[in-house]
Amino acid sequence: METISVSRLQHELEELLHEHRPDGQEGQVAEYIPALKQANPTHLAASICLLAGEQVQAGDVDIRFTMQSMSKVITLAMALMDCGEACVFEKVGMEPTGDPFNSIMKLEIMRPNKPLNPMINAGAIAVTSLLHGSGTEEKVERILSFVRRLARNPAIGFNEDVYRSEQETADLNRALAYFMKQYEVIEGDVEDVLDVYFKQCAIEVNCWDVARIGAVFANRGRDPETGEVIMPEHVAKICKTFMVTCGMYNASGEFAIRVGIPAKSGVSGGIMGVVPHCMGIGIYSPALDEKGNSVAGVRLLQSLSARWGLSIF
Ligand SMILES: NC(=O)CC[C@H](N)C(=O)O
Numbered sequence: 377m378e379t380i381s382v383s384r385l386q387h388e389l390e391e392l393l394h395e396h397r398p399d400g401q402e403g404q405v406a407e408y409i410p411a412l413k414q415a416n417p418t419h420l421a422a423s424i425c426l427l428a429g430e431q432v433q434a435g436d437v438d439i440r441f442t443m444q445s446m447s448k449v450i451t452l453a454m455a456l457m458d459c460g461e462a463c464v465f466e467k468v469g470m471e472p473t474g475d476p477f478n479s480i481m482k483l484e485i486m487r488p489n490k491p492l493n494p495m496i497n498a499g500a501i502a503v504t505s506l507l508h509g510s511g512t513e514e515k516v517e518r519i520l521s522f523v524r525r526l527a528r529n530p531a532i533g534f535n536e537d538v539y540r541s542e543q544e545t546a547d548l549n550r551a552l553a554y555f556m557k558q559y560e561v562i563e564g565d566v567e568d569v570l571d572v573y574f575k576q577c578a579i580e581v582n583c584w585d586v587a588r589i590g591a592v593f594a595n596r597g598r599d600p601e602t603g604e605v606i607m608p609e610h611v612a613k614i615c616k617t618f619m620v621t622c623g624m625y626n627a628s629g630e631f632a633i634r635v636g637i638p639a640k641s642g643v644s645g646g647i648m649g650v651v652p653h654c655m656g657i658g659i660y661s662p663a664l665d666e667k668g669n670s671v672a673g674v675r676l677l678q679s680l681s682a683r684w685g686l687s688i689f
Pocket of ligand 1: 443444445446477478497542549577641642643644668
């Protein structure tokens, strides 16, 4: 990896933004959650949080968007801290599926009937069901306060419209959750678990928040500015490993070859990138490819990785 000159990185990020902005035209904004349809497919933004604390940003960085599947990394870290590895991996596996993120197929055919990993919807719903807290409100509050600490942004909340929109239309996620209840992967009230899951997906951030969260993972669980331990190193390590193997859904293998950065995407068009010991990256561009990853976002990350030698492999 090259030594990073902040002014050169700033200049190159602006060039890459310009180069990749038209790529969004090749994708489509997510429609299955109706509120996400309102996103503007020409938006593109990137923020980088270097571990020395510098901020490098370009594009539509003021746009706020929901975390969606990026939140799965956060709740995984929390569940590992709340219950420990043995308990988490009793309920979810460690293997990529090669299937779309909302597929029910392997859940039905695998024995035991538990989700293959915590980055697919079924796995993330199971992980959310493990979080400590006495009711849905307390669980949501715990997730929000963890995200605020990671991002160092006390203003972070969740988007009520996006939450409601998903809540009203999430029949597939409901099917996954009820299936898991039947097989005792999740316990308790299914609708309560789903309520927490929909709210975590609707947490609203901007690119800098995402870069800042990524930087904590890049810094082995420590706040890059203060050095405070926010999560144990082994928890950050497990999360980063899942980002490599499963973070970009069933495009994770191709992404590892072409980009080589641990990353997690969401259907809002956000991508969180983590370059170990170096930087956190937040990308936003809402037009998605057929696997649910941001078209312009993936290409921008590919160019950035090639120019700066960021691949971990
Ligand atoms: N891939 C995603 O970002 C999926 C998250 C979305 N809330 C869902 O459950 O369908």
